[in-house]
Amino acid sequence: NAGVTQTPKFRVLKTGQSMTLLCAQDMNHEYMYWYRQDPGMGLRLIHYSVGEGTTAKGEVPDGYNVSRLKKQNFLLGLESAAPSQTSVYFCASSFGGRGYTFGSGTRLTVV
């Protein structure tokens, strides 16, 4: 049972480049989330999904898009990366909003 798996673990992008972060969970959770964590701070919610085919904005959604085409996967896209998006990104899933499980994170640097 792998839980929540994030790929890639590390990435360096140039300003203006695009990329997609992949999150996969094998716990059959309905809810999935993308958070970002900046140095010395707590996690802030970017986007979330309450089920396959649904997405919604969180606290800091600007500059990101998401898709939930399959229940087990939640993708986070950056269309045109900016240095302000340098952060560590965490994906999480939960069963009805309880029992949150986090991935190990993706460290993204935009230069």
Add this chain to the structure above:
Amino acid sequence: GESVGLHLPTLSVQEGDNSIINCAYSNSASDYFIWYKQESGKGPQFIIDIRSNMDKRQGQRVTVLLNKTVKHLSLQIAATQPGDSAVYFCAETPGDNAGNMLTFGGGTRLMVKP
């Protein structure tokens, strides 16, 4: 929770002592609270949770206390060990948000001295 920017509050304790980490929350509608432990380079790890209809819950070496009157949450760690060194976050979720999204506090760094 409050953001503390680049400088996390730090609690330094001696190995074997008890630790108390505090968290204030602002949303009176929050009905579920969780403490997470985050070690360097890893994702948050669930420690213990509590619902708003309780004021105390105990786990193995950890106790969470909830005071709804003053909107305060605390995590007590008994007989603190070097492996407890990490950043601890409280998180809350109000019962009325559709995705039960968590709102995180700014975190406290616990350093255990051998």
